[in-house]
Each structure stands twice: as structure tokens, then as C-alpha cells.
Amino acid sequence: MRIAMLLFFALGCTSLISAQIGDRDPFGGEKHNQVVALTAPVVAYVPTGKTAIAELRFRVQKGLHINSHTPHDHNLIPTGITLAPTAGVQVLDWAYPQGTDYALALQPNYKLSVYTGEFAVRLRVKVTAAGTQTIPATLRYQACDSNACMPPRSMPFTIEITAK
């Protein structure tokens, strides 16, 4: 009986130690070292010579927002993605989501158009040559919370498109 209790106690201690040592986020939540991050690698498969839609999904750090692609105030920096020109890949158009209206706590009348949480940008592409292409891309954004703003930033990432 005592041995069983001892084993049970040891097991409990092991769990506690494991929980303590476990890989925790220094900011207390999910791992967010960046204000904006891709939620998954961008990999798209398209039929050669035909158009296809690739979806880029991003997540904005909790408590922050970034301007939408079409901010209400023309002085604010819109979120935008640029792709490096790549032979055989033609970007036909982009579809950015509509922003959500957001008012600052101290100025409810000043409405911003922002992205918070997760948002997705779709691009329609046509790939003329078979094979896999890795396209360097950049997300430019400017983030704020309810009271302060950070300078504009650029986040490089890649899009991998395989045409068959």
C-alpha cells in the first residue's frame, strides 16, 4: 500500500515538473514573436497554364491591430503584399479582406479600418511552366494597440507554387 502511494506521489511530482519545464510562451499565450505571422506555409498546387487561387493566411498578435488594405484615413499605412517578379508566374489579381471598423478608446469618433486576429489574402495566379516555384514575398504593415503605434514593418516570406 505504501509503495503504491509512493509511486502515485512520484508520478504526480513528475507531472508537475514536466508541466513546469514545458515549452511555454514568454508572453503567456501562444508563441508570438512577431506582430504578424503566417499561420501556415503557403503552398499552392495549380494546373499548368490555368489560373488558380492561393490563400495567404496571417495572424495578428492578440491585443494589436494593423491597418486594413484600405484604411479610412489616407495618412495611415495600408497592409500590402508584394511578390518578387518570377519567371513563369503571373499574378492576375489580389483580394484583400475588408477591414473591421475600430475606434480608439479615447476618441470614439475616429474610426480606423483594421485587421485583427486572423485574416486571409487571396491571389489569383497563372503559372505557365510546370514545376515548383518559390516566390519571395513581403508583407508590409503598421501595427498599433488601442493607444500607441509601432513603426511600419516588412515581413518577408515565401510562396511555393507547384504547377502540374
Place this chain on the structure above:
Amino acid sequence: MKRNLFVIVVVVVALASIVWAGITNYQRRRAERAQVLASQPVLVADESAEGGVRMSSALEGKTAPNFTLVDLDGHKVSLTDYKGKAVLVNFWATWCGPCKVEIPWLIEFRNHYRAEGFEVLGISEDDLDKDDKAKLKDEQASIAKFAAENRMDYPVLPDVEDAAGSFGGVESLPESFYIGRNGVIVASFIGLDQKAAMENKIQKALVSK
């Protein structure tokens, strides 16, 4: 007896392990946080709806660093020009929504307290291409356009000389430093402050000798 001793030893070892794990975990998290903050400054998320205190500058209580910049009319402006006056040095940018909210308040405060010896200096942290004169001219013109649109009648100073650096880096905007008549920073605020709180800080700067 031997068994009891064995149980006690096991319990002590287990508790010591938990304490050790806790300390190690705490130290690791501190190191990770320091590393992340050092490599990529992250604005600390403020989930409160209030315009509460975020933090103030470590420069409070110290003499404000001097700077010399050129205003939108081409005049050199130094902080030392305002010796004996209370000065609000406000770091802002055209792309900063909360900064825009403060501007009418700054204009109002300046008009109200000017006769008592108060001045506002708005240092713009918009990107400036110092090495490309044509680009720099365009960027300064954009700041001037914004200043005109928002009726900023106080000196607006594009930060060509990195005055922000001497004020601790200014990593998020707006950031305000309230400088007393003796040149000492009596208060500061990072982020959009409440209007009444701003006025209190201005009054504090005005009464400082």
C-alpha cells in the same frame, strides 16, 4: 523506521525538484523574453479599453537631452532655445492614428498656456531618406502637408538628426516628454494619454523652477 526515512527522502527530493524546475523555468522564460525583445521590439499588447498608463520614460527626473532640428519653415530649433519655458516634446508620425488624436489637444494647450511660458515641439518620426535630397524634400513636403491639414501651428520638426535616439529610442508613438523650466523632464508618457492627464503634466512642468 528505515522505510519512513526513505519516504521522507523521496518527498524532500521531489519537492526540491519542483522548486528547481520552477526556478529554471522562470530563468529560461526571462532569458527568452529578453532575447525576443532585443531582437524584435514588440509593442506590449494593451487589452484594456482605457487609455491607462503604459509606461513612462527612464529619463524622468533627468535633464532633457538637447537637440537641434530644422522646422518646416527652414529655421533651426534647439531645445535650449526654450530655456526658462515649460516644453512638451511630442514624438509623432503622420501614419500614427493616436498621434493624430492628440494634435488638437496640443494646439489647444499651447494656446491656453502660451502666455505662461509653454511651448510644444512636435518631432516627426516619419521615415526620412537623409542621403537622397530629392526624396527627403518629398518626405518633408508630406509632413508639411499633414501639418497644414491638421492646423499644427506649433514647431514641427522632422527628425533628421535622430533626436529620438537621445530620448531613449522612442519605439512606439506617440511619446511625450514634459520638460520643466529648468530643463528637467518632469513627466513622460508613451501612447495616447488622457487629455486631463496631459494638462496635469503641463501644469507640473509650468510650476517647476
